[in-house]
Amino acid sequence: KKHKCGVVYAEHEPNHSKTKFEKLLSKFSSKFADKIVCLNAAYKNTAGINHEKIIVIPNGVKHHFYQPKEKNQVGVLGMAARIVDTKDHLNLILSFKTVLKKHPHLKLKIAGDGNLKNQMLKLVNKNKLESQVSFVGLLNEDELIKFYQSLNVYVHATKSETLSTSILQAMSCGLPVITSNIENNAILIEEGSTGWLYKDQNAVDLANKINFVVEHPDLANKVGLHARTHVRENYTIENMAKLYITVLNEIKL
Numbered sequence: 001k002k003h004k005c006g007v008v009y010a011e012h013e014p015n016h017s018k019t020k021f022e023k024l025l026s027k028f029s030s031k032f033a034d035k036i037v038c039l040n041a042a043y044k045n046t047a048g049i050n051h052e053k054i055i056v057i058p059n060g061v062k063h064h065f066y067q068p069k070e071k072n073q074v075g076v077l078g079m080a081a082r083i084v085d086t087k088d089h090l091n092l093i094l095s096f097k098t099v100l101k102k103h104p105h106l107k108l109k110i111a112g113d114g115n116l117k118n119q120m121l122k123l124v125n126k127n128k129l130e131s132q133v134s135f136v137g138l139l140n141e142d143e144l145i146k147f148y149q150s151l152n153v154y155v156h157a158t159k160s161e162t163l164s165t166s167i168l169q170a171m172s173c174g175l176p177v178i179t180s181n182i183e184n185n186a187i188l189i190e191e192g193s194t195g196w197l198y199k200d201q202n203a204v205d206l207a208n209k210i211n212f213v214v215e216h217p218d219l220a221n222k223v224g225l226h227a228r229t230h231v232r233e234n235y236t237i238e239n240m241a242k243l244y245i246t247v248l249n250e251i252k253l
Contacts, residue, residue, distance in 0.1 A: 006248070008034065008035045009029040009037070010036075010037040011026060011030075011037065012039060013026075014184070030053070033053065034251040035251055037056075037057050037244075038057075040056060040058065040184060043056075057240060057243040058234070058235055059164075060168075060235050060237035060238070061165065061172050061231060061237060062172075063172045063231055063232050063236055066145055066169045067173060067228075068173055068174030068224070075105050075106045075107060076109065076150060076152050077106060077152070077153045077154070077155050078109040078148070078150070078151040079092060079108075079109075079110050079111070079156055080139070080144060080170075081112050082114040083110070083112050083114035083115070083117045084114040086159055088159050089110065089157060090120070091157055091202070091203040092108075092110075092157035093108075093127070093129070095203040096132070096133065097129060098204070099210045099211055103214055107132055108155075109136055109147070111144065148170055148173040151173075152217075153177075153210070153213055153214065153220065154173075154175040154177045155179070157206065158180055158182070159180070161182060161184045161185055164179075164185065167185070167188055167189070167195075168231055171195070171231045172235075174221075176220040176221070177189060178195065178196045178198060178206070178209050179195065179196075179197060180199075194226055194227040195223060196223075
């Protein structure tokens, strides 16, 4: 503003999961920005925000890079996300322990890092799941693509999302996705069409959904391919870039 440049403020964090300080920063940034970019239409209902400034630009993914790959192994589940309180790794591990009673051959790979990682490692050790659950750490983009391509099912256990890039990346790789039925996940996932939704923070329902998907591989493959088509038609990085260019052309740079 001091140099009379246009200001675009991109809001990616769900309001209900922000700290008081983060909410204050959001209001400050929104007040002085020329345009406010949010990931979905629900953000327009945020109190105290000038709706005339808001434009919705969903996340986009590089679908030419995040694409399916033929797999030799079977029964590998995975999740890629920060290991923090807004996600739900706890119920993922508890539900996976239940799933192993019916499907002991399954493996679970968790990508990412965060302040709750040590707690999750202890939980895995306590339940003697070390041979079935692996933590692969932070991955660069090439490693992340290979991570998704190594999976048969993507499980995104989370309490809070705006528009999950991880889910979009997994869908782009043709994976059947299982995630919580919070409002903003339902934007991406249509039950039984582009994925499956389980009851938020309900380990029993999550285990049931995993069992169902594992036991219906043909349907899971069909849903995964439909999910990839949905991403290619609606959530590409090219479409995202075009919308940002439109916003930048509307303000004084």
